[in-house]
Amino acid sequence: MILIELQAVSINILSDFLQSFLQLSMQPTKGGTVMARKPNIILILADDMGYGDASCYGGKHLQTPAIDSLASSGLRFTDFHSNAPVCSPTRAALLTGCYQQRCGIEGVISAKNHRDKGLPLNKVTFADVLKNAGYKTAVFGKWHLGYEPRFNPRHQGFDEFVGFVSGNIDYHSHIDQIGVEDWWQDVELVPEEGYSTDLVTSHGLSFIQRHQDSPFCLYLAHECPHYPYQGPNDPADRTVGNPKPILGRRQDQAAAYKEMMESMDTGIDQIVHKINSLGLEQETFIFFCSDNGPTGPGSSGPLRGKKGSLWEGGHRVPGIAYWPSEIRPGTVTNETVLTMDLLPTLASIAEAKLPANLKLDGFDLLPLMTGGNSLPERSLFWRFKNDCVIRKGPWKLMRGENQGLFHLDDDIGETTNMIEQEPERVGGLEQELTNWSKKVSLGIEQQS
Numbered sequence: 001m002i003l004i005e006l007q008a009v010s011i012n013i014l015s016d017f018l019q020s021f022l023q024l025s026m027q028p029t030k031g032g033t034v035m036a037r038k039p040n041i042i043l044i045l046a047d048d049m050g051y052g053d054a055s056c057y058g059g060k061h062l063q064t065p066a067i068d069s070l071a072s073s074g075l076r077f078t079d080f081h082s083n084a085p086v087c088s089p090t091r092a093a094l095l096t097g098c099y100q101q102r103c104g105i106e107g108v109i110s111a112k113n114h115r116d117k118g119l120p121l122n123k124v125t126f127a128d129v130l131k132n133a134g135y136k137t138a139v140f141g142k143w144h145l146g147y148e149p150r151f152n153p154r155h156q157g158f159d160e161f162v163g164f165v166s167g168n169i170d171y172h173s174h175i176d177q178i179g180v181e182d183w184w185q186d187v188e189l190v191p192e193e194g195y196s197t198d199l200v201t202s203h204g205l206s207f208i209q210r211h212q213d214s215p216f217c218l219y220l221a222h223e224c225p226h227y228p229y230q231g232p233n234d235p236a237d238r239t240v241g242n243p244k245p246i247l248g249r250r251q252d253q254a255a256a257y258k259e260m261m262e263s264m265d266t267g268i269d270q271i272v273h274k275i276n277s278l279g280l281e282q283e284t285f286i287f288f289c290s291d292n293g294p295t296g297p298g299s300s301g302p303l304r305g306k307k308g309s310l311w312e313g314g315h316r317v318p319g320i321a322y323w324p325s326e327i328r329p330g331t332v333t334n335e336t337v338l339t340m341d342l343l344p345t346l347a348s349i350a351e352a353k354l355p356a357n358l359k360l361d362g363f364d365l366l367p368l369m370t371g372g373n374s375l376p377e378r379s380l381f382w383r384f385k386n387d388c389v390i391r392k393g394p395w396k397l398m399r400g401e402n403q404g405l406f407h408l409d410d411d412i413g414e415t416t417n418m419i420e421q422e423p424e425r426v427g428g429l430e431q432e433l434t435n436w437s438k439k440v441s442l443g444i445e446q447q448s
Helices: 002-025 065-073 087-096 126-132 196-210 253-277 339-350 366-371 423-439
Strands: 040-046 075-077 136-142 160-164 216-221 284-290 319-322 331-333 379-384 387-392 395-399 404-407
Touching: 040 253, 040 339, 065 253, 065 284, 065 319, 087 126, 087 339, 126 136, 126 216, 126 339, 136 196, 160 196, 196 216, 196 253, 253 284, 284 339, 339 366, 379 423, 387 423, 395 423, 404 423
Parallel strands: 040 216, 040 284, 075 331, 136 160, 136 216
Antiparallel strands: 075 319, 284 319, 379 387, 387 395, 395 404
């Protein structure tokens, strides 16, 4: 009996050895040396989540254990910003690594007024870059960069797309806010039952399972916690041709918001668990952020303003990077970072070659995230409707309907306007802001 068991153990050991040998022999080589597999990339984008919503950012009204775990096990940005205080322009910057004005998308591409607008097809996206580097690419959830099929993610570098192309849909019936069906599989309308947050997670889990043996880039673009305020167990509110009530029927919006956020947080936990169960945690980079500040019951924490505003609360948002093999747990950085920095960062992680003529506004964050290196000094800019902002170091100048100069290191709530005390500084910042405005071109009329 002992001899038989020893023989069985020997066979298993030999089998494991042969399997490992075959896997190694199939890996790409360079100079006869086996090269490590390129890391997987998962980008998780929340919609209208505020700086003060997650517990790891001081939030007290919600439980976000999965998001908090990513932060405690990775790197938390305290000065991460969306490129705009609304959805579409931030997503354009995220995809292209440039200020959204270079794409002609400075405002929301609305379901009612801009159905013929979208991200220009000649723009290079992070999906294009990674696909050319051998990655399988997918986006599940919200697109909001063009309604017509010609603007579909499948034409922007993504191998797979399931989700919606508008700014928001009923979480259950998947009807947009003008009463149109909006749930797609690639370039076709394909209805699918389910709560949109859960569907985004489900398709993400399936994609990871199917592509576990090769490098992949998974973009999970959640609708949560954007209105309509609907929990997983609520009925559908919108029907075809009847989008009312736009915000949803729930009167207790704060309670609905909590249910929505907890559903997304649970989905994030499932994604991380799937990665871990497949043994991919050491070779998977995960980044989590929001596309702009909060609205409704969402919290900006200590910040002034909310979505649609160039006060800090409109664009300073959660930003978390997680990569167990490369990022030290519990890291916190106060470096100022924008959504547009993600394309050059993802390209660097993948060691992907960028097109020779590609001009980026974003910076590579990899040295910062893995080695603590400071970013080069730079001025950063926001423009939305009638307001413009320049940020240089701790100084922030606002021009337009809102006017002010603030020292954010000392005054994160923007309570003390120092514009009268710093005339020389104001003059220099104004000139930089004017020069930047001349460099970026707006390709479509400003939208609301």
